[in-house]
Amino acid sequence: MNKMQVGCWFGGVVLFCLTGCAAKLSQADQDLLNQAIAASQASAQSAQSAEAAARRAESAASRAETAAGKAQTAANQAGAAADRAEQSATKAEKAFEMTLRK
Numbered sequence: 001m002n003k004m005q006v007g008c009w010f011g012g013v014v015l016f017c018l019t020g021c022a023a024k025l026s027q028a029d030q031d032l033l034n035q036a037i038a039a040s041q042a043s044a045q046s047a048q049s050a051e052a053a054a055r056r057a058e059s060a061a062s063r064a065e066t067a068a069g070k071a072q073t074a075a076n077q078a079g080a081a082a083d084r085a086e087q088s089a090t091k092a093e094k095a096f097e098m099t100l101r102k
Helices: 003-022 027-101
Strands: none
Touching: none
């Protein structure tokens, strides 16, 4: 296509759009357009709500991961304390047996 053909094609598209914009819509078409606009606005609002819910879910997941890490740390500390208590009980038992032998 040469520049002349492209220019004519582009001019035709612009003219078609301008005449379409200036044309009066029928009431049925206007109603459909209004419904489409309302649906678009509702979709945008739903998308915003979904994004907000996703942010809240991500925040909750982060807090849950933090809590799980703290629970794991507490479990490790409890296990270590149980081991120390078992060692102390073993030492106490040996000490008691030694006092009985004397």
